[in-house]
Amino acid sequence: MTAFAIQTHSLVKTYGLGSKQIRAVDGLSLNVPEGSIYGLLGRNSAGKTTTIRMAMGLARPSSGEIKVLGFNPTDDPERVIVLRQVGYVPEDKMLASLSPRKLLELNRSFYPATWSDDLARKVVKRLELPLDTPYLKLSLGNKTKSALAAAIAQHSRLLILDEPTIGLDPVALDELLRLLVEDCSADGRTILLSTHQLAEIEQIADHIGIMDHGRILIEGPLDDILSNFRRLTFTGASLPLTGPSILSVKSDARATQFILQRDPEGFAQELTRNGATLIDSSPMSLNEIFLELCRTTESKEEVSA
Amino acid sequence: MNRDVMVQAIDIIGALTIFPPILFGIWFFMRERRKSAALTATALFSGPEETGHSSLFSRACSFSFPELDAPQRAYLLRQRTVLALGLISTWIFFIWFSAGLLPQYVSAYAAQQPLPLRVWYSYLYHISSGATSYGIFAFLAAGQAIVEFGNAPWMGRFFRTRPLTRSFVFWTRTGLTLGAFISSLLLAAAASFLLLLLTYGPVWKHLDNGNEPTIANARSQPAPSSDDVLGSVHSGEGHATWALQTSVPRLFLSIVTTQTFFFSLMIAMAMLPIRFGRMKSILVIAFAYAVFICYIFYVVAGNGIPPHLAQIFFLYVQPGPPPPYRLALVPLTVSAALLALAAVSNRRNDS
Numbered sequence: 048m049t050a051f052a053i054q055t056h057s058l059v060k061t062y063g064l065g066s067k068q069i070r071a072v073d074g075l076s077l078n079v080p081e082g083s084i085y086g087l088l089g090r091n092s093a094g095k096t097t098t099i100r101m102a103m104g105l106a107r108p109s110s111g112e113i114k115v116l117g118f119n120p121t122d123d124p125e126r127v128i129v130l131r132q133v134g135y136v137p138e139d140k141m142l143a144s145l146s147p148r149k150l151l152e153l154n155r156s157f158y159p160a161t162w163s164d165d166l167a168r169k170v171v172k173r174l175e176l177p178l179d180t181p182y183l184k185l186s187l188g189n190k191t192k193s194a195l196a197a198a199i200a201q202h203s204r205l206l207i208l209d210e211p212t213i214g215l216d217p218v219a220l221d222e223l224l225r226l227l228v229e230d231c232s233a234d235g236r237t238i239l240l241s242t243h244q245l246a247e248i249e250q251i252a253d254h255i256g257i258m259d260h261g262r263i264l265i266e267g268p269l270d271d272i273l274s275n276f277r278r279l280t281f282t283g284a285s286l287p288l289t290g291p292s293i294l295s296v297k298s299d300a301r302a303t304q305f306i307l308q309r310d311p312e313g314f315a316q317e318l319t320r321n322g323a324t325l326i327d328s329s330p331m332s333l334n335e336i337f338l339e340l341c342r343t344t345e346s347k348e349e350v351s352a
Numbered sequence: 353m354n355r356d357v358m359v360q361a362i363d364i365i366g367a368l369t370i371f372p373p374i375l376f377g378i379w380f381f382m383r384e385r386r387k388s389a390a391l392t393a394t395a396l397f398s399g400p401e402e403t404g405h406s407s408l409f410s411r412a413c414s415f416s417f418p419e420l421d422a423p424q425r426a427y428l429l430r431q432r433t434v435l436a437l438g439l440i441s442t443w444i445f446f447i448w449f450s451a452g453l454l455p456q457y458v459s460a461y462a463a464q465q466p467l468p469l470r471v472w473y474s475y476l477y478h479i480s481s482g483a484t485s486y487g488i489f490a491f492l493a494a495g496q497a498i499v500e501f502g503n504a505p506w507m508g509r510f511f512r513t514r515p516l517t518r519s520f521v522f523w524t525r526t527g528l529t530l531g532a533f534i535s536s537l538l539l540a541a542a543a544s545f546l547l548l549l550l551t552y553g554p555v556w557k558h559l560d561n562g563n564e565p566t567i568a569n570a571r572s573q574p575a576p577s578s579d580d581v582l583g584s585v586h587s588g589e590g591h592a593t594w595a596l597q598t599s600v601p602r603l604f605l606s607i608v609t610t611q612t613f614f615f616s617l618m619i620a621m622a623m624l625p626i627r628f629g630r631m632k633s634i635l636v637i638a639f640a641y642a643v644f645i646c647y648i649f650y651v652v653a654g655n656g657i658p659p660h661l662a663q664i665f666f667l668y669v670q671p672g673p674p675p676p677y678r679l680a681l682v683p684l685t686v687s688a689a690l691l692a693l694a695a696v697s698n699r700r701n702d703s
Contacts, residue, residue, distance in 0.1 A: 103513050106702045123517040123699075131423075131515040143510035152397045156426035157514045167396055178396070 052237035053079040058111035071097040073261030082235040086248035089258035095241040134198035138209040140190040147193040148178040154197040167200035173222045187214035206238045249333040276331045277311035283323030438532030445540030452478030468555035473595040476671045483669040490611040494618035497529035599674035606668035609683040616690035623697040
């Protein structure tokens with residue numbers, strides 16, 4: 048049985064009242080396996096940050112359930128047990144208005160049992176973090192690095208990073224990805240990353256979840272998702288337009304292109320048996336899968352509206 | 353004789369106004385330099401593990417609160433800044449309280465009255481008339497407390513995501529800030545009283561020396577109104593009556609209870625469990641400001657609030673007959689209720 052670092056069930060978070068009410072998270076069921084590097088993807092306002100804020104106890108769920116490392120992060124004292132084991136980088140990086148050195152020093156005093164000075168030094172060196180620059184003079188990239196250094200050096204069981212690549216140059220981004228893989232995911236530690244950097248996520252994540260409009264569109268091991276999604280192009284008559292494995296269909300005068308979200312081999316065999324001709328079968332990148340899922344969801348919502 | 357005493361007062365008050373911030377600046381500069389020097393090329397921190405030193409405050413925290421865990425102790429240590437701000441406000445309040453001892457103020461009242469009476473009246477008048485300024489400091493202190501448990505991006509989110517219960521952060525921060533604020537008022541009062549003793553001696557013992565019939569009868573007379581006193585500046589009758597009727601402990605107790613009420617009101621408003629987005633901040637500030645304006649109106653207009661209402665809330669903002677001690681419980685109870693309400697809201701609020 049898989050243990051989950053974060054698990055939500057029918058999680059809902061609403062803001063506002065009456066007609067102005069917004070459902071930031073709408074019945075979310077998320078499963079972040081322990082020991083995984085989990086990429087939480089989604090467009091702007093998909094509900095990623097709100098979900099993370101609920102996991103950190105910064106926002107209260109309107110309904111549903113959320114468990115972080117088996118505990119409810121909403122109320123004390125379970126919230127404190129969760130926070131002892133979690134490192135966090137917020138979306139706007141405004142964790143505390145301190146110079147990097149002072150932030151590290153302050154954060155270190157809160158986690159004497161797990162804090163690693165060696166890891167702090169390593170992150171500072173590899174990300175080239177200017178330690179004594181006053182907070183107000185820090186660039187966005189350096190604020191990001193400062194928050195990352197503080198969270199990573201905690202050496203916590205779960206690392207929650209909300210948009211951790213904002214403002215980072217390609218070299219710093221590459222160093223960060225290496226640090227996450229080499230130093231943060233060992234010993235069964237879990238990393239949850241919320242990001243728009245799909246190419247980078249594809250390099251390091253082993254699980255992903257794609258969110259839109261507060262709901263999860265797809266979730267699972269990255270390799271399974273990449274192997275399940277496929278673009279198949281057929282010619283022939285009486286080709287299906289809908290089906291359980293079909294995500295979208297595009298037709299022109301010469302051929303029909305199917306985007307499949309599961310069992311592409313079975314689908315291809317069935318159509319070939321029915322007289323269709325497979326003229327192309329190509330894998331899809333995570334970026335393509337993400338775009339296709341978001342567009343399909345959007346068009347479905349337009350139709351239902 | 354009088355002239356010598358007044359010159360001495362100027363010297364002492366001037367020295368106490370100028371030297372503390374200079375000494376504080378030098379100490380702060382030296383401390384920062386010492387910390388920088390403690391950081392070697394490889395040392396990331398100037399903390400105890402790497403430098404082998406722990407601060408006096410750190411040792412005091414460990415000794416006084418052995419039952420606290422590491423994050424709680426870390427949070428408590430962080431509150432040194434509150435104590436530092438408390439020291440600064442002590443200095444400001446001290447200057448305010450002592451201003452009434454300056455010769456130009458002492459000379460401004462009833463020149464034909466004896467010096468002790470003029471000094472005592474000037475001293476009491478300046479302390480009581482500063483009520484509006486103390487109110488502003490109470491609001492500032494509340495604002496300073498809120499940044500660590502509200503939704504402020506400066507430090508609030510950091511502490512909300514550390515392993516600390518919300519109640520611990522709320523009560524530690526609120527308690528220490530309020531404690532530092534009240535302590536600074538009381539310390540400043542004690543220091544200014546000491547200064548009064550040093551410069552003019554125990555003037556309150558020489559008010560009723562029987563030389564002036566108006567003074568001898570003052571305690572038994574009804575308190576004069578502001579207009580009466582303004583009209584009798586030259587005779588000093590009003591001053592004498594007010595100075596003799598004033599209760600110094602109750603004057604300071606009233607300052608403490610009133611400022612505690614303002615502090616608690618601001619905290620309770622800021623923690624209201626309502627969400628209007630930006631409107632909430634505006635609403636909080638508008639309401640708190642309205643209450644504050646009412647208070648200032650009372651102070652400036654003198655008796656702008658019916659006297660019985662002022663008594664019930666233990667308001668005592670000018671020399672004269674004091675409200676009974678027992679009524680101090682009213683603003684204290686209301687303040688405690690407001691803080692309890694804020695604590696409940698803080699537990700329930702999103703941030």
